[in-house]
Amino acid sequence: MIPELGHFALILALVLSLVQAVVPLVGAQRNSMALMAVGRPAAQGQFFFIVFSYVCLTWAFIQSDFSVQLAASNSHSATPIMYKITGVWGNHEGSLLLWAMSLSLWTVAVTVFSRHLPDAFLARVLGVLGMVSAGFISFTLVTSNPFERLLPAVAEGRDLNPLLQDPGMIIHPPLLYMGYVGFSVAFAFAIAALMSGRLDAAWARWSRPWTTIAWVFLTAGIAVGSGWAYYELGWGGWWFWDPVENASFMPWLLGTALIHSLAVTEKRGAFRSWTVLLAIGAFSLSLLGTFLVRSGVITSVHAFATDPKRGLYILALLVIVIGASLLLYAMRASKLTGGGSFAFVSRETALLGNNVLLTVASASVLLGTLYPLFLDALNLGKISVGPPYFEAVFVPLMTPVVVLMMFGPFLRWKDDDLVAAVRKVAPAFVASVLIGFGSAWAVDHVTWRTVLGLTLAAWVVLASVQLLAGRFKERAGASVGARLRSITAAWWGMWLAHLGVGVFIIGVTMVGSLDQHLDVKMKEGQHAELAGYTFVFRGAVDADGPNYDAARGIIELRRGERLLDTLTPEKRVYRAQGMPMTEASLDIGVFRDVYVSLGEQLADGAWIVSLYYKPFISWIWLGCVLMGLGGVFAAADRRYRRLAAREAAAAGQRVAASA
Amino acid sequence: MKARSKRLMLVGGGVVLLFAAVALVLSAFQQNLVFFHTPSEVAEGKAPNGKTFRVGGMVEEGSIAREPDGITVRFAITDTAKVIPVSYKGTLPDLFKEGKGAVVQGRLENGVFQATEVLAKHDENYMPPEAAHAVEQAQKAATTLSQ
Numbered sequence: 001m002i003p004e005l006g007h008f009a010l011i012l013a014l015v016l017s018l019v020q021a022v023v024p025l026v027g028a029q030r031n032s033m034a035l036m037a038v039g040r041p042a043a044q045g046q047f048f049f050i051v052f053s054y055v056c057l058t059w060a061f062i063q064s065d066f067s068v069q070l071a072a073s074n075s076h077s078a079t080p081i082m083y084k085i086t087g088v089w090g091n092h093e094g095s096l097l098l099w100a101m102s103l104s105l106w107t108v109a110v111t112v113f114s115r116h117l118p119d120a121f122l123a124r125v126l127g128v129l130g131m132v133s134a135g136f137i138s139f140t141l142v143t144s145n146p147f148e149r150l151l152p153a154v155a156e157g158r159d160l161n162p163l164l165q166d167p168g169m170i171i172h173p174p175l176l177y178m179g180y181v182g183f184s185v186a187f188a189f190a191i192a193a194l195m196s197g198r199l200d201a202a203w204a205r206w207s208r209p210w211t212t213i214a215w216v217f218l219t220a221g222i223a224v225g226s227g228w229a230y231y232e233l234g235w236g237g238w239w240f241w242d243p244v245e246n247a248s249f250m251p252w253l254l255g256t257a258l259i260h261s262l263a264v265t266e267k268r269g270a271f272r273s274w275t276v277l278l279a280i281g282a283f284s285l286s287l288l289g290t291f292l293v294r295s296g297v298i299t300s301v302h303a304f305a306t307d308p309k310r311g312l313y314i315l316a317l318l319v320i321v322i323g324a325s326l327l328l329y330a331m332r333a334s335k336l337t338g339g340g341s342f343a344f345v346s347r348e349t350a351l352l353g354n355n356v357l358l359t360v361a362s363a364s365v366l367l368g369t370l371y372p373l374f375l376d377a378l379n380l381g382k383i384s385v386g387p388p389y390f391e392a393v394f395v396p397l398m399t400p401v402v403v404l405m406m407f408g409p410f411l412r413w414k415d416d417d418l419v420a421a422v423r424k425v426a427p428a429f430v431a432s433v434l435i436g437f438g439s440a441w442a443v444d445h446v447t448w449r450t451v452l453g454l455t456l457a458a459w460v461v462l463a464s465v466q467l468l469a470g471r472f473k474e475r476a477g478a479s480v481g482a483r484l485r486s487i488t489a490a491w492w493g494m495w496l497a498h499l500g501v502g503v504f505i506i507g508v509t510m511v512g513s514l515d516q517h518l519d520v521k522m523k524e525g526q527h528a529e530l531a532g533y534t535f536v537f538r539g540a541v542d543a544d545g546p547n548y549d550a551a552r553g554i555i556e557l558r559r560g561e562r563l564l565d566t567l568t569p570e571k572r573v574y575r576a577q578g579m580p581m582t583e584a585s586l587d588i589g590v591f592r593d594v595y596v597s598l599g600e601q602l603a604d605g606a607w608i609v610s611l612y613y614k615p616f617i618s619w620i621w622l623g624c625v626l627m628g629l630g631g632v633f634a635a636a637d638r639r640y641r642r643l644a645a646r647e648a649a650a651a652g653q654r655v656a657a658s659a
Numbered sequence: 660m661k662a663r664s665k666r667l668m669l670v671g672g673g674v675v676l677l678f679a680a681v682a683l684v685l686s687a688f689q690q691n692l693v694f695f696h697t698p699s700e701v702a703e704g705k706a707p708n709g710k711t712f713r714v715g716g717m718v719e720e721g722s723i724a725r726e727p728d729g730i731t732v733r734f735a736i737t738d739t740a741k742v743i744p745v746s747y748k749g750t751l752p753d754l755f756k757e758g759k760g761a762v763v764q765g766r767l768e769n770g771v772f773q774a775t776e777v778l779a780k781h782d783e784n785y786m787p788p789e790a791a792h793a794v795e796q797a798q799k800a801a802t803t804l805s806q
Contacts, residue, residue: 234753235750343665344665344668344669349669352673353673353676356673356676356677356680357680360677360680360681360684363684364684364688367684367688368688371688381694381695382694382695382713382789382792383692383693383694383695384692384693384695384713384764385688385691385692385693386691386693386764388691389687389688389690389691389692392687392690392691393683393684393687393688396683397680397683397684519730519748519749519750520729520730521728521729521730579753579754580753580754581753582753597750599750599751600750600751602725602729606729608729608730608750610749610750
């Protein structure tokens with residue numbers, strides 16, 4: 001009964017999304033307040049029904065109701081409660097429902113926090129979001145009904161994929177989806193601006209905090225996913241350039257370009273068409289990402305030949321979204337010209353260069369991800385594009401991005417002097433080249449990659465210090481507190497995020513250059529050496545869990561005579577599917593991780609043990625945390641709230657005057 | 660006029676930069692493509708010598724053997740028609756089993772495939788598409804021959 005209620009609630013949500021897609025838009029066109037006002041309650045009602053529907057599905061998982069197909073395939077009565085709940089989105093159908101719920105949550109957030117927007121504009125934003133929502137909910141209902149019954153019911157479920165039974169997987173998908181879907185708000189704002197023909201700086205200002213928050217979610221989602229891959233896949237890598245990862249990285253790159261381009265549009269009125277295109281592009285890549293990950297096209301394009309309904313539906317959705325928005329763009333492009341002019345040496349140019357490079361980087365990931373799929377689909381042979389390609393592309397593309405990032409904040413808007421700018425930047429650059437060479441030499445690894453990475457990282461850190469000092473000097477007479485208060489949250493956001501890039505580069509460079517790895521065969525009492533550490537194998541014991549059997553290795557980590565930690569990597573076999581799993585064990589430190597995983601047991605009782613030494617690897621995620629925090633600061637800037645208050649007051653006056 | 664020539668310079672510079680970036684991407688792409696071959700193609704000498712490529716198929720029953728060091732492992736990949744011996748140093752994926760699908764990446768040296776990477780299934784229901792493809796091709800070839 002409950003699954004049917006959930007199904008029915010989802011149908012009601014679809015009806016409301018259609019109302020939300022049509023009525024406010026008609027209202028905006030006819031200038032009818034009554035019709036426009038429908039958008040808000042429709043969005044909120046839709047949210048209620050989607051959440052209700054989602055709770056019904058979760059209930060089926062918690063209750064182990066295996067007459068629901070989805071629960072039977074992705075849950076098990078012995079699965080821990082946490083993984084029963086997260087198992088809801090560990091599959092195609094449930095994750096679509098999560099997608100729709102995130103979209104609805106963003107839409108409700110827009111109705112709550114955008115009261116100050118002009119009614120017609122808000123109506124159009126809600127209309128566009130309603131269309132996207134209708135597309136996704138109907139896709140879910142027509143092709144991927146999560147409430148499908150399994151009759152007769154089975155006695156026991158097949159359990160959630162063991163790889164997904166991990167705390168990282170509890171928060172990774174919701175974060176990622178909030179990021180993906182969040183770009184739909186930036187998209188809706190851009191489309192609403194195109195519809196209204198009002199393409200001044202105002203829409204950029206309205207859209208900026210939303211875009212930044214979406215970017216923060218996406219950054220956090222990708223970082224958590226990478227952390228999960230690092231400790232859960234059992235071989236110590238943190239990024240694999242896997243199509244699933246690329247699917248989230250493409251919108252991130254374009255989203256990063258978008259938040260910078262929005263800054264130019266807001267401050268200077270320039271780059272207007274470019275910003276609109278980026279907003280459309282970032283959202284299209286989010287859709288594409290969902291498509292790639294959830295359609296099964298990656299595992300096999302031929303899976304589509306057997307069940308093309310899903311693929312065709314979502315492909316049609318993609319074509320409609322991209323096609324319709326580009327058409328609208330083409331119709332309105334003539335209105336997009338103008339804006340502040342700028343000289344060759346200016347902050348605008350630095351940001352433009354960074355935008356172009358990020359877009360090319362995004363396109364290169366798209367090429368590497370889709371080309372093998374195309375070839376395969378057309379039966380032209382099978383190829384794979386691995387990490388060497390992406391590394392060969394990313395180092396040369398991202399190096400100038402970082403260099404431009406070093407110049408940008410020192411350059412003035414509109415026009416600046418090249419000599420003066422170089423003079424400001426040069427001391428930090430020279431110092432960082434010295435630091436780069438010096439530290440590469442100190443760690444005894446002088447290769448061009450290491451030197452380049454460490455130089456860039458040192459430059460980012462030094463330039464950050466220099467920027468902060470410069471900002472401090474601006475109000476020489478004032479107290480320290482007053483000086484700190486005079487710096488805006490937006491500026492702190494930029495500063496933190498850029499510093500995060502530097503920290504990230506340190507992590508990537510150090511792990512890439514200095515990590516060590518050893519596979520050894522170990523018997524009880526034997527020891528191995530790696531990177532100055534001694535690993536003593538104390539044998540393996542049984543360590544069965546609620547839904548798996550496991551052997552747990554006991555490995556002492558020693559430095560000389562001192563015992564640092566006892567590591568306990570596990571080899572598990574999940575009972576429901578008989579699926580083996582490697583659970584690594586880590587000794588985490590600020591400057592290095594020691595990572596141990598258990599291979600197979602050999603006939604003579606010895607174990608294959610993989611030992612890894614990962615210097616500075618946590619700096620990768622620390623960098624991501626700083627970037628995300630930067631985004632939070634930027635979005636929390638007071639001027640958005642002041643602006644909202646002012647515009648609300650102005651709207652109030654208009655209402656009063658017209659009354 | 661001056662503003663115009665400045666603008667042209669900016670656009671020109673941008674286009675040059677864009678072309679350079681695209682050229683870089685495409686050349687890197689071409690150099691780093693990894694092609695896939697079935698064991699039959701490898702046996703016919705169609706696979707490149709001394710270049711990295713992928714082979715996929717089933718891990719032959721009874722072929723897995725550990726060298727005395729415990730780390731080097733030998734096995735064979737087959738598409739049911741031809742068999743390619745493989746040598747690999749390191750830990751095997753959890754789902755690597757005899758009689759199941761696997762894909763290996765590496766180079767051919769003296770008739771033995773020196774693998775640098777071994778990929779197995781993601782879960783019990785799923786076979787690497789390349790492995791499935793290889794077996795399918797070989798079986799197709801076999802039926803054509805017997806006709």
